[in-house]
Amino acid sequence: MPEASKMKKPDVKVVLLGDMNVGKTSLLHRYTERRFKDTISTVGGAFFLKQWGPYNISIWDTAGREQFHGLGSMYCRGASAVILTYDVTNWQSLAELEERFLSLTDTAHHGCIYAVVGNKADLTDSKAQLSQDSDGVSEDQIQEEMTKPQVLSACPTPPASPASLSGMSLNKQVTREDAMAFYGRILRYKGLEEKGSLPAEKMCFETSAKTGYNVDTLFETLFDLVLPSILRNRNENLQSPTVDLEECRGAGSKRARSTCC
Amino acid sequence: MFPDPTEINDGDAADKEDPAESRLSDVAAQEQSLDAEPLSDQEKEQETEETENTERQNNDSTETADGGTEDAAVDHDQSDSGEFVVTVLAKAKLEEQGIGVKGRSSPLLEAGTQECPAFISHRDEDVTGDSWRQHRKHVFVLSEAGKPIYSRYGSEEALSSTMGVMMALVSFVQSGDNIIRSVYSEQHIVVFLQKGPLVLVCVSSSRQSEEQLRGELLYVYYQIISMLTQASISRIFEHKKNYDLRRLLAGSEKILDGLLNLVDSDPSFLLAAIHCLPLASSLRDSLSHILQKAITPNLVFSILVAKNQLLTIVQEKTVIEDTRLEPTDVHLLLNLIGASSAFQAGEIWTPICLPLFNPDCYFYAYISYLDPPECTVCLLLLSTDKEAFYAVAECKRKIEEAMVAQNSLSLIAKAQSYSVSQVGVSDLRHFMYKPFDVPDTYRQLTQFTSPEMEAPYSSEEEKMRLLDLYRFMHSRIHSTSRPLKLIYHVAERETLLAWVTSKFELYTCFSPLVTKACAITAITKLLRWIKKEEDRLFIRYPPKYSTTPNPSKSSRGGKSDQQDSTDNGFLSLL
Ligand SMILES: Nc1nc2c(ncn2[C@@H]2O[C@H](COP(=O)(O)OP(=O)(O)OP(=O)(O)O)[C@@H](O)[C@H]2O)c(=O)[nH]1
Ligand SMILES: [Mg+2]
Numbered sequence: 001m002p003e004a005s006k007m008k009k010p011d012v013k014v015v016l017l018g019d020m021n022v023g024k025t026s027l028l029h030r031y032t033e034r035r036f037k038d039t040i041s042t043v044g045g046a047f048f049l050k051q052w053g054p055y056n057i058s059i060w061d062t063a064g065r066e067q068f069h070g071l072g073s074m075y076c077r078g079a080s081a082v083i084l085t086y087d088v089t090n091w092q093s094l095a096e097l098e099e100r101f102l103s104l105t106d107t108a109h110h111g112c113i114y115a116v117v118g119n120k121a122d123l124t125d126s127k128a129q130l131s132q133d134s135d136g137v138s139e140d141q142i143q144e145e146m147t148k149p150q151v152l153s154a155c156p157t158p159p160a161s162p163a164s165l166s167g168m169s170l171n172k173q174v175t176r177e178d179a180m181a182f183y184g185r186i187l188r189y190k191g192l193e194e195k196g197s198l199p200a201e202k203m204c205f206e207t208s209a210k211t212g213y214n215v216d217t218l219f220e221t222l223f224d225l226v227l228p229s230i231l232r233n234r235n236e237n238l239q240s241p242t243v244d245l246e247e248c249r250g251a252g253s254k255r256a257r258s259t260c261c
Numbered sequence: 262m263f264p265d266p267t268e269i270n271d272g273d274a275a276d277k278e279d280p281a282e283s284r285l286s287d288v289a290a291q292e293q294s295l296d297a298e299p300l301s302d303q304e305k306e307q308e309t310e311e312t313e314n315t316e317r318q319n320n321d322s323t324e325t326a327d328g329g330t331e332d333a334a335v336d337h338d339q340s341d342s343g344e345f346v347v348t349v350l351a352k353a354k355l356e357e358q359g360i361g362v363k364g365r366s367s368p369l370l371e372a373g374t375q376e377c378p379a380f381i382s383h384r385d386e387d388v389t390g391d392s393w394r395q396h397r398k399h400v401f402v403l404s405e406a407g408k409p410i411y412s413r414y415g416s417e418e419a420l421s422s423t424m425g426v427m428m429a430l431v432s433f434v435q436s437g438d439n440i441i442r443s444v445y446s447e448q449h450i451v452v453f454l455q456k457g458p459l460v461l462v463c464v465s466s467s468r469q470s471e472e473q474l475r476g477e478l479l480y481v482y483y484q485i486i487s488m489l490t491q492a493s494i495s496r497i498f499e500h501k502k503n504y505d506l507r508r509l510l511a512g513s514e515k516i517l518d519g520l521l522n523l524v525d526s527d528p529s530f531l532l533a534a535i536h537c538l539p540l541a542s543s544l545r546d547s548l549s550h551i552l553q554k555a556i557t558p559n560l561v562f563s564i565l566v567a568k569n570q571l572l573t574i575v576q577e578k579t580v581i582e583d584t585r586l587e588p589t590d591v592h593l594l595l596n597l598i599g600a601s602s603a604f605q606a607g608e609i610w611t612p613i614c615l616p617l618f619n620p621d622c623y624f625y626a627y628i629s630y631l632d633p634p635e636c637t638v639c640l641l642l643l644s645t646d647k648e649a650f651y652a653v654a655e656c657k658r659k660i661e662e663a664m665v666a667q668n669s670l671s672l673i674a675k676a677q678s679y680s681v682s683q684v685g686v687s688d689l690r691h692f693m694y695k696p697f698d699v700p701d702t703y704r705q706l707t708q709f710t711s712p713e714m715e716a717p718y719s720s721e722e723e724k725m726r727l728l729d730l731y732r733f734m735h736s737r738i739h740s741t742s743r744p745l746k747l748i749y750h751v752a753e754r755e756t757l758l759a760w761v762t763s764k765f766e767l768y769t770c771f772s773p774l775v776t777k778a779c780a781i782t783a784i785t786k787l788l789r790w791i792k793k794e795e796d797r798l799f800i801r802y803p804p805k806y807s808t809t810p811n812p813s814k815s816s817r818g819g820k821s822d823q824q825d826s827t828d829n830g831f832l833s834l835l
Contacts (some may be wrong), residue, residue: 043611046608063611065512254283
């Protein structure tokens, strides 16, 4: 029987946000199924439960399409971690995070942590082109044939251009520095002190769902970081077992939502 | 509402006849040109219901030629679909009729070229090796401003010129206070459908009737509505006439592609009826009962699907009193499930509009498979409350538990469509039976039943050929100019009989040498068999539940909180 039938209340909520086609579904799929396969653009949002040690982590893989914009704040309600995903080969995908997705996180938990994730690093960085988990390698090779190569994915080794010497190839449109600067702006948007918050170096990731590069690191770092949040939720639940962590939170978050955009 | 439609027809046929007629004569005139297909002399005799097995030779040549024509069409289309449409239209001798395609289209062509989206070229041109029949039917959606919205096949360049020509036609005819409905050429029909700010065009060599093709375009329109709602589409275009709707539909192409593939391969669409999986009525009842018990406020429909066929459907009481679920809405839902199930492990929560139920309002659909990793049994719960995900997911938990307790999944796994041999009528190869009043309760879901397609219809080609024959019979029966009650059609490789009464619509396929008397006896037996099996073949009494303390919330067009969510928030992004 699927474990879902015996589902306990999720302890914590993690949400994947980002423009369509950046690879949110692929990242989650890589992490949970250890595979990279062709995807279909997500409709609405898809809810997953991940067992993390003794804890139940719920993960929302949301659709990046504008069509589903209005649901974003619902998916984010009470979230403890938000993964803001962009595509390293697409500058616009980072811009969209700021323009379209950041405001959706207004409904998140006040202690919510944010990760900025540049996916498809295999297209730009040589170190991300090596498959990380051995069990998926052969399958990846097959899958590779089936997925439409974006730009350089057919190229097994990085081109020996000066750009690749610095670990970056020509089609990289977003640098890690850009992402870190964006992380700084997230903190400012949230009214958080840079000092008291998690540092940008720690919260900005470059990943490849295709090769698995940094994918486990991303999720596991986040899960570790939301642990305090889990324990706090569990405590609250012990004190008042009827409290639903998904419940609409106070008016504070609503006010914040209406002031933005 | 509209002035008389303009009918543009191929040269000589254009003058006085109505569309169906002119097409008939059009084709009849070409009989010697190999692709006359089933529309031969023969059918004139069929109308008398007394057909001899004549015209064999004629049929023979048509059927073999058919495959050949299709191959040729594929090659042709791949070269350049824009040019292809231009050619089709040119063949229809438009210029001679003073339409002046070329003069009108050039500015539009240019306008189209600059703005072709990147994603169209990224689209998978060929889905799963079915390429042999892929191009027999093109479908295009464009906005009134001539912006391309969707194309079933075709590269960027081809798309822009195609849309350009189409818009030229549409707007030219419009400028004469007319509406273009169709263009006939030797091998193709171009059918136009205007719905609000959208123009849908089908270019087909499938030999389906214009009405059938327009019906298919309507499905495409409804599928778009199911994603965006009619209200928000109108508002978008009121707001900005040349809005690029692809922004909102990007990513949905696969849903439309999937729909069009289903339309071609699943007779449910032709019959506008639901195909449910045959199931012992006790099992179906117990499943319904399980659904009936797992409810939460604002839940309005609970639907269980296996192998893409309906197992059962339970509706909220006030909803069912108000209206019934239309087959079209169910088809769109099933298509959505099919197209969104690539990543089947999760529980999906997505807004969806049921266009025939209420084109302006969203439901929230919870979609989850109950039997991972096989993922054949799918639960669909529809709520009117956007925030109800966790409550609805809890219903799934309950349903899952009850199904475990009753061992339902393994019983469902055993359920199968049936073989025509179970009917016990020799010579009967296949049939489709659509009753007009399944049970005595009123407003039942329209359903049909049909056995598996077995030899000689096991290959994709043969299945398609049989479906094409059915489509042909259907178009003859439902011909607007000369509707028929009974058609007895002797083809080369089979004999078909279609029959419509006030109680049912029936299509049967027999081996070629069956006599008419035999066929009639067989049908009598078949009807008797269906009567005996109907509890298993159909969903008989749709159960209900009550979840709404406040009925206005769930009923059709409830004006309360759904209304403000019709745009799903995306209008704020315009
Ligand atoms: N080269 C490469 N391609 C990737 C990677 N991740 C995803 N893709 C491809 O990018 C496309 C989109 O991936 P998805 O995971 O569906 O994107 P998404 O963010 O879930 O998109 P939406 O569901 O529409 O919001 C697919 O064709 C993937 O194969 C990656 O790490 N490297
Ligand atoms: Mg996705």
